[in-house]
Amino acid sequence: MSESEVNDKLKNSPDDGHRALFDHYYNYVYAITLRILRGIVSMSDIEECVIDTFADIMLNYDPDKGGSLKAYIGTVAKRNSINMLRKSNRKSYNTISIDSDDFGEIVSCTDVEQTAENMDVSEALISAIKALGEPDSIIIIQKYFYDRKSSEIGKIVGLSSTAVRARISRAMKKLKNDLADFC
Structure with missing residues (x-):
């Protein structure tokens, strides 16, 4: 139908x-x-x-x-x-599990230190992606944030799917090097 x-x-x-x-x-x-x-x-x-x-x-x-x-x-x-x-x-x-007999002190589920560290990592990642420039930054965002295939990304940026995959590979190596200092 x-x-x-x-x-x-x-x-x-x-x-x-x-x-x-x-x-x-x-x-x-x-x-x-x-x-x-x-x-x-x-x-x-x-x-x-x-x-x-x-x-x-x-x-x-x-x-x-x-x-x-x-x-x-x-x-x-x-x-x-x-x-x-x-x-x-x-x-x-x-949520708090009621299966345990020990209710004791209720602790905050939010780990402030971990949350702050995650925010730092996120900011560093976004900055590193922006630093790649176009079309690499667009390709990485479309691939890993929107879960698009190389052929779909190619249509968006005007490249072949082979060229998109090559750019992803190079961009990921660059991101790995750029973020190695951060971690």
Whole structure:
């Protein structure tokens, strides 16, 4: 079923359209959600996030506005997954195990020294990446922060995927040398 057929069903019969939307895009939403949340939350939380994504889409998507349905769905799935990721990170810092008999003194879960050190390392990394200049800095950010493939990055910066891989290799060696002094 094509995107336009799903849009037509949503306009003519919302119930049938929602069913078609779910059937057609379930694997797409699940793949996005799984990629972001795998290993961080439970599988039931991932499934809950997928269902929440479809609920958001079905409540807020207007087929009359036009635009790409798949892009809209992908954006909602990504945002919902990131929100769940943030919530799970907040929960992990604020939970205390009740399995132990020793409640004793409750210690802060935040290690200030470690947090400060991590911030220093992050700032040094960002500075080193910026120092690479373009297009190397763009390539590194797209590869390691946005998890894009060499062919996708090549289209962004106007290089072949082979040239992108070569630049990644050289840039990573330069970053390693630049950051060796820091660590």
